Every structure is written in C-alpha cells, then in structure tokens.
Amino acid sequence: MSRRKLLLACTLAVILAIPRIANSLTLNQLLDMPIERLLRLEITSRHLSQPAALWPPSAKEPPAVEHRDAP
C-alpha cells in the first residue's frame, strides 16, 4: 500500500471516530436533553451499574427478584 493511501485511511479512521466520541453521555448531559431526544437514545448496557447493598428484605417484604440481564 502506498504511503498516500495509508495516510488517507488513517485520516478517515480519525474522522469516523469523532461522532462516536461525542456520543459519550453522562447523566448531567442527559438531564439537559429534551425528553423527545431521550426517547430516541439507545441503551448499550442492561447491566446494573453499581447496586447498592440496601435491600435486606425482611420477612414482611416481597422477595427481591434478580434484575434482567442483557439478552
């Protein structure tokens, strides 16, 4: 492959990467979006983020059900 083609391929890779980098969203960024836009966003992970150990079910409470995992 010629040097020119390699440079072109690398430049293209960088250009393609830019929109994806902009796609990284924090909760604070999500809060600034209109709800119509939130409805269009696709989730990438259906795992629990960091479950807090705050659910010691007592005898009176219903049993905790494991949350669904990614398909």
Place this chain on the structure above:
Amino acid sequence: MPRSTGMRAWCLGLALIVFAGRALSNDLPEYRLKAAFIYNFALFTEWPADIGPTLNLCVYGRDPFGEEINALQSKPVGDRRLVVRRVTSVAELTVCQVVFIADASGEGISHVLSALRGATVLTIADSPGAARQGVALNMNVMNDKITFEANLTAARAANLKLSSKLLSLATEVLQ
C-alpha cells in the same frame, strides 16, 4: 525499521486507539437513561403548592441505579429541589413525593401502592404491567430504547397532574 513498516505500525496503533475509544465512549447504561427519565417525569408533573420546598425522590427496594442517581441530588424541579433517598421499608415512604419501585414484582407493587393510597406521591416503576396495577408512570425497554406508559387515574388519585406533553409521548395512557 523500513519506512512503510513503521507507517503501518503507526496506522495500526491509531486504529486500535480509535476503536478502543469507540467501545469505551459509546456507553449508555439502562439505568443512567432511566434516571434521566425519572427527572423528566418530575419536571412534567404539576405538584400541589403545599408539599414544601423539596421533592424527596425515593428508590424503594433493591437499588438498580447505584451511584448514578446521586447526580439528581439538588437538581431543580420548578421552585423545588430533588433529594434522593434509598428506602427499604414502606414505613419510610411517608416522606417521599416521588417513589421509584425497584424490582417491582406483582406483590411488591400492590404492597407499595396500598401503603401510598391517598398520598401525594408520583409512583414510577419499570416492570411490565405496572401501570395497569396502578403505578402512575412505568418504563419499558423496547428495541434498546426507553418507552413509558402512564396511568392517569393513578396520578389523579395522588392529586397530581401529568402534563399533556408527557402524556403525548407515552406509548399508552390508561384512563
């Protein structure tokens, strides 16, 4: 190292960085997005004037948000501020204005709803069929996107008015 080999190595390295960056940056966990929806639900609800200067957002049950939802702490909802609380018993729900019912199984929902009967509380869940059981707003995941359904009767019974804009975006509005 020959010049072309060095160039190839450089390109390969760059490509690896680019694709690793893609994998890391394109991250939107389910419960981060659901936390944003909960905030919007609070925004699009008309709250009675007599509920005080704060809105207590309570996560009831096994918390699926982790640290994520802490970003909602002190966020403004009209003239009020959100306070995030984790609640493990129905007795603690008396201080809440917004309740997210986590891990809502059939019995769990009715248990919570009967404890909240007559209270000015916006109930939210993410369990199939929860709106039909009496939860005011219920989130679902369809094609990796969040949708929600609304139960107007439940909202009215809680002395809350959901905005027409919110209702227009719901997949189903139960009257």
